[in-house]
Amino acid sequence: MAISSRIAFVRKSGIREIFDLAQEIPNTISLGIGEPNFKTPKFIDEAAKKAIDEGFDKYTLNIGIPELRQQISSKLKRENNIEADPKTEIIVTAGATQAIFLLMYCLLEQGDEVLLPTPAFTAYEYSARLAGGKPVQCPLNESEDYEIDFDLLGKRCSKKAKLLILNSPCNPTGVTYREKEIKKLVEFVSERGLYLISDEIYEKYVYDDAKHFSPASSKEFKNRIVTVNGFSKTFGMTGWRLGYAVANEEIISALTRFNMYNSVCANSIAQKAGVAALEGSMGFFIPILKQYNKARNSMCKYLDELSLSYAAPSGAFYIFPDISSISKDSLHYCKGLLAEEHVATVPGSSFGTVGEGHIRLSYSVDENLLIIALEKMKKFNERFRK
Numbered sequence: 001m002a003i004s005s006r007i008a009f010v011r012k013s014g015i016r017e018i019f020d021l022a023q024e025i026p027n028t029i030s031l032g033i034g035e036p037n038f039k040t041p042k043f044i045d046e047a048a049k050k051a052i053d054e055g056f057d058k059y060t061l062n063i064g065i066p067e068l069r070q071q072i073s074s075k076l077k078r079e080n081n082i083e084a085d086p087k088t089e090i091i092v093t094a095g096a097t098q099a100i101f102l103l104m105y106c107l108l109e110q111g112d113e114v115l116l117p118t119p120a121f122t123a124y125e126y127s128a129r130l131a132g133g134k135p136v137q138c139p140l141n142e143s144e145d146y147e148i149d150f151d152l153l154g155k156r157c158s159k160k161a162k163l164l165i166l167n168s169p170c171n172p173t174g175v176t177y178r179e180k181e182i183k184k185l186v187e188f189v190s191e192r193g194l195y196l197i198s199d200e201i202y203e204k205y206v207y208d209d210a211k212h213f214s215p216a217s218s219k220e221f222k223n224r225i226v227t228v229n230g231f232s233k234t235f236g237m238t239g240w241r242l243g244y245a246v247a248n249e250e251i252i253s254a255l256t257r258f259n260m261y262n263s264v265c266a267n268s269i270a271q272k273a274g275v276a277a278l279e280g281s282m283g284f285f286i287p288i289l290k291q292y293n294k295a296r297n298s299m300c301k302y303l304d305e306l307s308l309s310y311a312a313p314s315g316a317f318y319i320f321p322d323i324s325s326i327s328k329d330s331l332h333y334c335k336g337l338l339a340e341e342h343v344a345t346v347p348g349s350s351f352g353t354v355g356e357g358h359i360r361l362s363y364s365v366d367e368n369l370l371i372i373a374l375e376k377m378k379k380f381n382e383r384f385r386k
């Protein structure tokens, strides 16, 4: 066999299955989108063009260019109340995805367990497994807007547990966790000697009175908290591949050494663009967030009309309705909706066992198309129910 047994378990996900099918169907409206629907702001493009013109086209340090680490450090202090030394406690990566992958490799021994509050972003499970770790699903409490079930976490936390991953605002549930709950989680990991990875990629997408809170603003930062973030969602830069990890010097040094043999460094032009992004004003995001909020409200209204229940979506750009009254098999439901109404959605089973009986809907879509897609979903549900 040509392919190593290490990756034998990596199969096509339910998400990919739906999107491969969608490619074949013209005029599909996708509510499965996991990226912003706006273009990278011009001032960021201009910085990248300037970097190209000035010949900034060689390898950079494995840890990332000093200017960008300085900007990230200032941003963390200003917006997240995190004090991180730009020289030793921040590494620039090819997206948050690479940061997560490097972290799993650098922190996990073979068989170490990773506590995953589920439903959770698919990459956590796969990167943990690729690094020899064992993901342990810890279902969130759906009936209480997916609040963290500390009793269950305690029960699932064995001596082999090493890491716990928090994603707030959350993909796929759209829940933003409150400061009080996050502080309790920090206490939990501290008492049990775990490391906490906080994935904050959707930090700017918060609605109503929700507020983003970074666990690394606590005194436990240097002992056991790693923050992962990036430019993809905030600045509409998914294709630029730019992210970062923030942790103590020992962890960042390991990630940096590993990066030499992984991607060497993040793209040099993208790093210059990242400096401009963080130096610039966030003013461009105000109308964008308003637009997302409007789309979110429209989607909630439709789901209410369809009598589908869902957790209050206070962040990111997803809603995770329960469709079990229509179908218990989310992949089957999504395939049917795609084939009959040409609307692509993501099966909830992609996000862990507890995600079954749900679908993930993204409202990162032009509002007119969103309404058309929801109307089509309404028709489909009526037929499916019969």
Ligand SMILES: Cc1ncc(COP(=O)(O)O)c(C=O)c1O
Pocket (backbone or CB within 6 Å): 034, 094, 095, 096, 097, 098, 121, 167, 171, 199, 201, 229, 230, 231, 232, 238, 242, 243
């Ligand atoms: C929760 C979460 N973390 C990380 C990522 C990946 O981000 P990046 O584009 O920076 O690799 C995504 C992308 O969808 C995500 O939903």
